[in-house]
Amino acid sequence: MKVFSAIAVGAISIAVLTPTYAEQVRHEPVQVIQPYISEEPAKVELGKQLFFDPRLSMSGIISCNTCHNLSYGGTDNLKTSIGHKWQAGPVNSPTVFNSSLQIAQFWDGRAVDLQEQAAGPIAANVEMAMPHSLAVDVIQSIPGYREQIAAIYGTDQVTLDHITDAIAEFEKTLVTPNSPFDQWLKGDDNAITAQQLAGYELFKSVGCVSCHFGEALGGKSFMKMGLVQPYESDSPAQGRFDVTGNEMDRFTFKVPTLRNVALTYPYFHDGAAETLEEATQVMGQLQLGRNFTEDELASLVAFMESLTGERPELTLPFLPESGPDTPRPDPFK
Numbered sequence: 001m002k003v004f005s006a007i008a009v010g011a012i013s014i015a016v017l018t019p020t021y022a023e024q025v026r027h028e029p030v031q032v033i034q035p036y037i038s039e040e041p042a043k044v045e046l047g048k049q050l051f052f053d054p055r056l057s058m059s060g061i062i063s064c065n066t067c068h069n070l071s072y073g074g075t076d077n078l079k080t081s082i083g084h085k086w087q088a089g090p091v092n093s094p095t096v097f098n099s100s101l102q103i104a105q106f107w108d109g110r111a112v113d114l115q116e117q118a119a120g121p122i123a124a125n126v127e128m129a130m131p132h133s134l135a136v137d138v139i140q141s142i143p144g145y146r147e148q149i150a151a152i153y154g155t156d157q158v159t160l161d162h163i164t165d166a167i168a169e170f171e172k173t174l175v176t177p178n179s180p181f182d183q184w185l186k187g188d189d190n191a192i193t194a195q196q197l198a199g200y201e202l203f204k205s206v207g208c209v210s211c212h213f214g215e216a217l218g219g220k221s222f223m224k225m226g227l228v229q230p231y232e233s234d235s236p237a238q239g240r241f242d243v244t245g246n247e248m249d250r251f252t253f254k255v256p257t258l259r260n261v262a263l264t265y266p267y268f269h270d271g272a273a274e275t276l277e278e279a280t281q282v283m284g285q286l287q288l289g290r291n292f293t294e295d296e297l298a299s300l301v302a303f304m305e306s307l308t309g310e311r312p313e314l315t316l317p318f319l320p321e322s323g324p325d326t327p328r329p330d331p332f333k
């Protein structure tokens with residue numbers, strides 16, 4: 001008897017102390033997001049500084065955070081991103097929150113992981129327009145970065161790999177656990193409303209979940225945009241076709257995550273859908289051949305609103321001071 005009550009008391013105190021880490025109890029095609037605890041805090045801190053550092057761009061005024069604003073939902077909320085010299089890019093910027101939970105990065109999946117991805121925007125002409133060798137020189141010219149890199153990687157020769165490895169480690173911490181929907185998955189019946197639950201049931205029964213599944217409700221497969229009806233777009237992006245050249249891949253895109261989707265408007269690779277209602281109606285028509293009623297639409301949207309999780313609390317990093325050889329910002333360069 002004594003033993004039993006001791007266990008019971010122990011279990012209760014654990015439950016009270018760490019409610020966030022409760023296990024998923026409902027068996028569903030969607031899984032809860034686990035918090036990410038990095039074993040390399042110094043690397044995370046370095047990656048955070050680099051993520052916020054505009055000196056990684058040619059102009060010295062554009063950082064990763066410009067287009068993946070962590071004070072928003074990890075996006076810029078623009079139709080398509082604006083980069084170097086005010087150029088509009090061809091596609092909408094996806095969120096960096098939970099991007100580590102995907103099988104590949106970019107709308108067309110051309111980068112296999114976050115480290116490979118991070119090299120892309122630094123050099124991309126419509127983004128940061130900074131040749132990699134110059135990016136490395138700039139980081140090398142900043143004493144505070146040299147010191148951190150020496151402490152973490154054991155060398156005072158900065159490489160692109162150091163920069164992208166640290167950014168990737170920081171990005172892995174950008175998960176958003178404990179959304180109302182996750183709390184429901186963990187057994188809390190009151191965490192979502194009846195309308196949100198009805199929306200989830202509909203999401204499963206009509207087949208949204210066949211593409212938007214897993215922890216991220218997406219990010220696990222490439223699917224054609226416009227399965228039932230073709231999608232009209234003025235964006236030049238052709239999806240996976242641009243990577244493989246395979247005709248079957250034309251207009252096939254990575255299924256985006258629906259985590260925090262209420263924050264990441266406008267929607268689709270071309271940013272053409274301004275609201276979640278509009279994006280949902282288009283999905284119904286083009287992917288499933290269905291026209292949703294007002295009620296169905298409202299409950300699907302309400303369900304997706306329950307996917308907004310807890311964003312990590314970040315303190316704004318102080319960036320190491322420029323050295324004598326560090327280029328000064330020049331917005332017109």
Ligand code: HEC
Pocket residue numbers: 051056062063064065066067068081082083084089091092093094095096099102104105106107108114117118121122126127128167
């Ligand atoms: C000028 C705006 C801009 C800047 C600056 C920028 N990005 Fe992006 N980012 C984008 C756009 C647009 C895409 C989508 C491009 C595509 O899929 O072809 C993207 C894609 C990504 C993705 C892939 C997400 C996914 O779901 O596929 C990650 C991760 C990312 N960026 C991280 C970064 C990091 C790290 C930096 C800084 C080194 C950075 N970005 C700088 C606009 C930007």
Ligand code: HEC
Pocket residue numbers: 203206207208209210211212222223224225227253254255256257258261264266267268269270276279280283284287288300
């Ligand atoms: C056959 C696979 C498939 C099905 C079924 C499907 N989706 Fe999608 N979904 C996609 C793809 C692919 C995209 C990206 C399309 C693009 O940007 O061109 C997408 C994009 C979205 C977006 C925009 C996300 C963003 O960040 O831009 C939302 C919202 C969405 N889907 C919700 C739904 C809902 C709700 C359903 C069910 C009514 C559904 N989807 C059914 C594959 C699918």
